[in-house]
Amino acid sequence: MRDILVFLIVFGSIPYILRNPVVGALMWVWISVMSPHTQGWGFATTFPFAYIIAVCTLASLVFTRQPRNLPTAAPVLALLAFTVWMNVTFPFSLYPEYAFPQYTRVMKIMLMTFVVAMVIKSKEDVRRLVWVLVISLGFYGVKGGIFTLRSGGGQRVWGPGATFIGDNNALALALIMVIPLMYYLQQTSTNKWVRRGLTASILLSALAALGSYSRGGLLAIVAMCGFMWLKSRKKLMVGSVLAAVGPALLLFMPQEWASRMDTIDNYQADASAMGRINAWYMAWNLARDRIFGGGFEIYEPATFAAYAPVPNDVHAAHSIYFQVLGEHGFGGLALYLLVGITTWRTAAWIVKNAPKAPGMQWAVEMATMMQTSLMGFAVGGSFLSLTYFDVPYYLMCALVATRVLVQANLPPPAPTMTRPG
Incomplete structure (x- = not known):
């Protein structure tokens, strides 16, 4: 039932999105922040609602006469x-x-x-x-x-x-x-x-x-x-x-x-807190070594081995x-x-x-x-x-x-x- 409800809301909004990109922007915010499809149990959990809304919003933005x-x-x-x-x-x-x-x-x-x-x-x-x-x-x-x-x-x-x-x-x-x-x-x-x-x-x-x-x-x-x-x-x-x-x-x-x-x-006695501090030192040392940083998703054992004070504590x-x-x-x-x-x-x-x-x-x-x-x-x-x-x-x-x-x-x-x- 939840899957069908989200499906109906999203697809029911498409005509309004194509007519007014503001509706598309608000629908995008709703989907991206709330992720309502995650509250279902069926097909909606993997359905590309965000992609559909984004495409419709961009199309509406191209053809709208409103200030953009x-x-x-x-x-x-x-x-x-x-x-x-x-x-x-x-x-x-x-x-x-x-x-x-x-x-x-x-x-x-x-x-x-x-x-x-x-x-x-x-x-x-x-x-x-x-x-x-x-x-x-x-x-x-x-x-x-x-x-x-x-x-x-x-x-x-x-x-x-x-x-x-x-x-x-x-x-x-x-x-x-x-x-x-x-x-x-x-x-x-x-x-x-x-x-x-x-x-x-x-x-x-x-x-x-x-x-x-x-x-x-x-x-x-x-x-x-x-x-x-x-x-x-x-x-x-x-x-x-x-x-x-x-x-x-x-x-x-x-x-x-x-x-x-x-x-x-x-915090010194808390392993989670000390792990975070170890990750902060890793980021600091990495940034000092590489002007462009390490890029996305750098939290790997090899990175900590090279830059962290505690090499085996990966966070x-x-x-x-x-x-x-x-x-x-x-x-x-x-x-x-x-x-x-x-x-x-x-x-x-x-x-x-x-x-x-x-x-x-x-x-x-x-x-x-x-x-x-x-x-x-x-x-x-x-x-x-x-x-x-x-x-x-x-x-x-x-x-x-x-x-x-x-x-x-x-x-x-x-x-x-x-x-x-």
């Missing part, structure tokens, strides 16, 4: 430069046979990210994009929260298999990123039932993130909550809610959860920063950081200037919550190999489109008075 220019904003140009750099480093991959599948996957993500940036233009488009992200990740947050309640927190919450968020740690970070977006929609929705549903989704998603037993996720939650309180205009109310809800959620979790979180302070990068460093060198890391910095500065520009533009208060609230999401990703991503996770790139697209809208609505500068000769 790629924004020349700093984050988009930085991402374009990072994409070009990855194409430069790919021929120098240490393991071409392993690198090629990941290279094609990443290039598809980058291509469709640029398509999203090209077609998302209006306030309605931006809000729909936020809703798609909330529904896509919120599904797993609500599902995971209910699972955590039923199990009393005694079992870990996992994401959908064979996806970016299949790992428990990755799912936790994704849920942490989507909670601020839920809060934005909850604050700006007029329907009381929608607000109540989003409030419940926030609580269940937070519980699911804790139920993942992710230590990096816990650090990301702390950073996100602190930033949310700092940026809130209602600090007393937000602080009171966090002070009431936070301890209640923590007290709900069992002793084994608390014992795992305690290992954050004693994935477990850090977006060291992953880029090891795979694409210092140049790749600089460009990747530039994407994040310029995206952050775009959000800050919106927060500063949107109040001057009539009817753009929604942009302030949205940009603030997206900054909160990015803060969670920057902290949680320090411990996860999620460099190519597409949600931050879609947030970038939303912020770039919003900046253009704010700029278009800013009143013209007052004329300067000049004294006669």
